[in-house]
Amino acid sequence: MMRLLCITIVCLILAGSAYSEEPILTVKVSAELGGNITLPCTIMSSDTMSFGDNGHRIKWTKVEDDDALNEDVLVKMGEHMKTYGSFEGRVFLRGLKSEDASLIMTEVSMDDKGKYHCEVDNGMEDSLQEVILEVHAGLTTGAVFPYSPPSGRYNLNFQDAVQACEDQEAVIASHEQLLAAWKGGLDWCNAGWLSDGTVQYPVTKPRHPCGGSNNGPGLRTYGRQEKIRQFDVFCYTTALKGHFYWLVQPERLTFDEAVEACRDDGAEIAKVGHMFAAWKLEGYDRCDAGWLADGSVRYPISRPRKNCSPTEAAVRFVGFPDKTVKSYGVYCYKPDQ
Numbered sequence: 001m002m003r004l005l006c007i008t009i010v011c012l013i014l015a016g017s018a019y020s021e022e023p024i025l026t027v028k029v030s031a032e033l034g035g036n037i038t039l040p041c042t043i044m045s046s047d048t049m050s051f052g053d054n055g056h057r058i059k060w061t062k063v064e065d066d067d068a069l070n071e072d073v074l075v076k077m078g079e080h081m082k083t084y085g086s087f088e089g090r091v092f093l094r095g096l097k098s099e100d101a102s103l104i105m106t107e108v109s110m111d112d113k114g115k116y117h118c119e120v121d122n123g124m125e126d127s128l129q130e131v132i133l134e135v136h137a138g139l140t141t142g143a144v145f146p147y148s149p150p151s152g153r154y155n156l157n158f159q160d161a162v163q164a165c166e167d168q169e170a171v172i173a174s175h176e177q178l179l180a181a182w183k184g185g186l187d188w189c190n191a192g193w194l195s196d197g198t199v200q201y202p203v204t205k206p207r208h209p210c211g212g213s214n215n216g217p218g219l220r221t222y223g224r225q226e227k228i229r230q231f232d233v234f235c236y237t238t239a240l241k242g243h244f245y246w247l248v249q250p251e252r253l254t255f256d257e258a259v260e261a262c263r264d265d266g267a268e269i270a271k272v273g274h275m276f277a278a279w280k281l282e283g284y285d286r287c288d289a290g291w292l293a294d295g296s297v298r299y300p301i302s303r304p305r306k307n308c309s310p311t312e313a314a315v316r317f318v319g320f321p322d323k324t325v326k327s328y329g330v331y332c333y334k335p336d337q
Helices: 002-018 158-167 175-183 255-264 272-282
Strands: 025-032 037-039 057-063 071-077 080-083 091-093 103-105 114-121 126-136 143-147 198-203 218-224 232-237 242-246 297-301 314-319 329-335
Touching: 025 037, 037 126, 071 091, 080 091, 143 175, 143 272, 158 232, 175 198, 175 218, 175 232, 232 272, 242 272, 255 329, 272 297, 272 314, 272 329
Parallel strands: 025 126
Antiparallel strands: 037 103, 057 071, 057 114, 071 080, 091 103, 114 126, 143 232, 198 218, 242 329, 297 314
């Protein structure tokens, strides 16, 4: 019995030394919106005898503060590899050398930014490496957003569409700008005017109401339309030349009170274009619904989470509520002097 006990103790000591915790190696990388990026990860040991002939098990995970929100990215065991969710078809292992577990990610979107873990396990030893991915829009990139007026969907002729974008501190988007936004992940099922007089909409997730589920992702187009016809519009806004912010207030405000509160703070009530630029180009994130200048109520989420925007980064649209209700705060904008 004593001999058996000693053997057990030795085994436990050996196991403890193999899986002892070491400081996690963290690397920071930066990608441009719509581009490709490599997330580095090195296999620490050349021992591939475990798991039979399968070699290492490699797992990439996008991790959040709340473990329940973690997303599987890629898992590889020997010749078998699987990708998951929004990463499917966009990620693969570089594998230039036997000790390389680096992940190549294509068509990077703002949703991709965050923390990733690379776990390598050969059955005897395991290692965990961490990569922080930052995503920036580039110096000349702006933000495209769909817009419809308080009167509802499909109420803008071409001239009204041009004016609606200008009213929101933006311009009507071009085909090229909408195409770039689609490559960056924009998915919208309502048709809108573009600057060349065509009417189009971007679909990244094909489905029946949006041009059919049998058609692939892309820009759906109605072609050139008579300019008196009515649709929504796609607007384009560039980097902010000022400060967009949530105004902290002790109470909720009516629309008129919201306008006055921003003015009292030396600012103006923010426009829709301001919010989209802050969200898309600066990563602004706030889970509070607030008034904007057009009478709409919206809030920008860059980090999807429960009760805010659980599945995607987005500017959430609450609607055009009664302007006399005191249910919302306000977003303000202070131009640079």
